[in-house]
Amino acid sequence: MSNSPTAPRPVLLVVSFGTSYNESRELTIGAVERALQAAYPGYEVRRAFTSQIILDILKERDGLEIDNVRQALERLTADGVREVVIQPTHVMTGSEYHDVLREVAAWAPQFASVKVGRALVTREEDYDALIRILTEDTAPWISEDTAVVYMGHGTEHAANETYHRLQRKLWNRGFSNYFVGTVEAEPTVEDVLALVRETPARQVVLIPLMLVAGDHATNDMAGPEEGSWKDIFERAGYPVRCQLKGLGQYPAVQQMLAGHVADAIAGGEFRGEDVTEPPAAEPLPERLPDGVYSLAVDSSSPMFRVTRCVLRVEQGHMTAEMTLSGGGYSRLYPGRAAEAAQAPVEAWIQPRAGEKSVFSFPVAALDRPVNCAAWSSGREAWYDRVLTFRRADG
Numbered sequence: 001m002s003n004s005p006t007a008p009r010p011v012l013l014v015v016s017f018g019t020s021y022n023e024s025r026e027l028t029i030g031a032v033e034r035a036l037q038a039a040y041p042g043y044e045v046r047r048a049f050t051s052q053i054i055l056d057i058l059k060e061r062d063g064l065e066i067d068n069v070r071q072a073l074e075r076l077t078a079d080g081v082r083e084v085v086i087q088p089t090h091v092m093t094g095s096e097y098h099d100v101l102r103e104v105a106a107w108a109p110q111f112a113s114v115k116v117g118r119a120l121v122t123r124e125e126d127y128d129a130l131i132r133i134l135t136e137d138t139a140p141w142i143s144e145d146t147a148v149v150y151m152g153h154g155t156e157h158a159a160n161e162t163y164h165r166l167q168r169k170l171w172n173r174g175f176s177n178y179f180v181g182t183v184e185a186e187p188t189v190e191d192v193l194a195l196v197r198e199t200p201a202r203q204v205v206l207i208p209l210m211l212v213a214g215d216h217a218t219n220d221m222a223g224p225e226e227g228s229w230k231d232i233f234e235r236a237g238y239p240v241r242c243q244l245k246g247l248g249q250y251p252a253v254q255q256m257l258a259g260h261v262a263d264a265i266a267g268g269e270f271r272g273e274d275v276t277e278p279p280a281a282e283p284l285p286e287r288l289p290d291g292v293y294s295l296a297v298d299s300s301s302p303m304f305r306v307t308r309c310v311l312r313v314e315q316g317h318m319t320a321e322m323t324l325s326g327g328g329y330s331r332l333y334p335g336r337a338a339e340a341a342q343a344p345v346e347a348w349i350q351p352r353a354g355e356k357s358v359f360s361f362p363v364a365a366l367d368r369p370v371n372c373a374a375w376s377s378g379r380e381a382w383y384d385r386v387l388t389f390r391r392a393d394g
Contacts, residue, residue: 009044010083010113012036012261013072015100017090018049019214020057028212028248032089035254036261043085048072050096069100073107087117087261089211089248091152094119094159108270117264120211120247120256121162127169133252135175138205147177147201147238149192150209151221151229154182163187163209168298176302177201180209181229183220189229191300193236198303198376198383204238206230213246288313288366293391295320295366300386304329304374311363311389318363320389327356333373334362337382340373348375363389 014036016029029047037045048067049055058064067075076084086104090097097119108114121130138148152163160182167180167187177199181192196204206229208217221229222242230240247253290313297306297320308323332349333340340348352358364370372385 008079008081009042010085011076011081012040012043012045013048013076013084013086014045015048015050015069015072015086015088015090016211017096018051018054018058018066019212020054020061021212021214021218022062024213024244024246028246029089032211032248032254032257035251036087036258039258040261046072046076050090050099069103070107073103073110077107077110082112084111084113085115085117085261085264087257087264088119089257090119091121091209091211091247092119092155092159092162093122094155094157097159104270114270115264115267116270117257117260120253120260121166126256127166129252129256130166131169131173131175133250133256135170135178137250138178138207141205142175142177144177144200145202147179147196147199147204149179149181149196149204149206149229149233151189151206151216152180152182152209153216154185156185160185171302171305183216183229189232193232194384195301195303196233196238197236198301202238203241204233205241205243206233207243208246211246211248213244213249217244217246288318290314290316296390297322298388298390301383304372304383304385306387309389320361320363321352322359322361323355324357324359328376328378329374330356330377331375332359332361333375333382335371335373337373337384340375340382361387366391 014033019025019029033045033047037043048069048071050069052068055066055068058066086100088097088100101116104114104116121127134150135142141148154160154163163180163182164187170178170180179192179195181187181189183189206221208221210217219225219228222244223230225231230242233240288311293311293313295309295311297309299305305325306322307325310321312319312321330351333343333347334349335343349359349361352360361372366389369386369388372387373382374385375382
């Protein structure tokens with residue numbers, strides 16, 4: 001590759017989903033691009049969007065033409081660019097991200113060097129960094145009387161687990177008044193509202209968990225229309241404050257993406273096989289040999305926390321002895337709350353004699369969500385919980 005002054009500079013192609021909200025676009029996507037240009041002055045920063053619908057709207061409404069990924073790569077080859085780094089701004093490694101990889105795979109042979117950065121939240125350290133950013137930004141609201149609720153986009157792709165994982169990590173770090181929902185998948189706003197109702201919170205702050213505070217944030221989250229998240233929480237009796245701030249506006253998020261670019265530059269060249277999505281982890285067997293095992297238990301609610309769990313397997317039947325963090329629940333039921341309310345008393349699971357926080361709960365399978373209804377003694381009501389039992393001792 002020539003390093004002569006006349007050779008085209010290497011290009012840093014920043015790929016975003018896009019938005020038709022012009023002001024928000026420059027506050028978020030534009031801010032990320034400017035931050036990356038400042039961090040990598042030796043590169044020419046270019047833009048591409050993945051949403052063709054948004055590209056068509058901008059062209060027809062504003063006469064603004066922005067390349068999709070294929071057009072951007074085609075333009076790079078026409079301009080004689082030989083070295084390109086592609087940094088997506090997608091929050092997770094979902095369908096949009098993999099569509100970018102497939103497009104890149106088709107054009108990679110046209111370049112001397114192609115490298116691709118990872119999505120915003122991919123590795124363990126990404127979760128840690130994002131949690132630190134979010135909680136520092138909302139530090140004034142970290143109190144029992146305020147629920148901080150984030151709206152993510154949601155996807156049918158397996159990457160939707162990113163939201164559930166972020167939720168668990170927030171709770172595990174003690175941020176029990178933080179909640180994560182999605183507008184197009186799970187957890188739904190109804191799921192989040194049910195969790196908020198179990199807390200002492202008397203008011204709610206709504207914040208988008210998206211790069212751009214665009215249509216979803218403006219209308220689905222903060223809009224005045226019936227069915228918006230703001231409307232749903234207000235009708236449930238909560239005063240609501242909306243913060244229309246996309247992730248792209250956070251300088252620390254911009255630096256996260258700059259770090260992803262650095263990792264891409266330092267890493268290996270893009271390979272066609274990189275397009276293949278990683279296979280799901282091999283599931284543990286649903287049934288284990290007879291014995292005693294240590295389990296970790298993920299719960300759908302921070303109000304229902306399992307501090308210790310031992311699995312006993314006898315003649316193929318699995319029973320978890322769960323120790324809860326407190327004595328607020330006086331009985332359990334292996335099913336939904338509505339089913340528990342109709343079930344005979346003898347079907348309810350009572351705590352172990354002399355230990356009001358220890359319950360023996362039947363386990364049908366490991367590593368799969370299990371319904372568990374829990375009776376709150378203080379509120380005298382059944383609540384739905386979803387538990388996932390995982391091997392903790394290998």
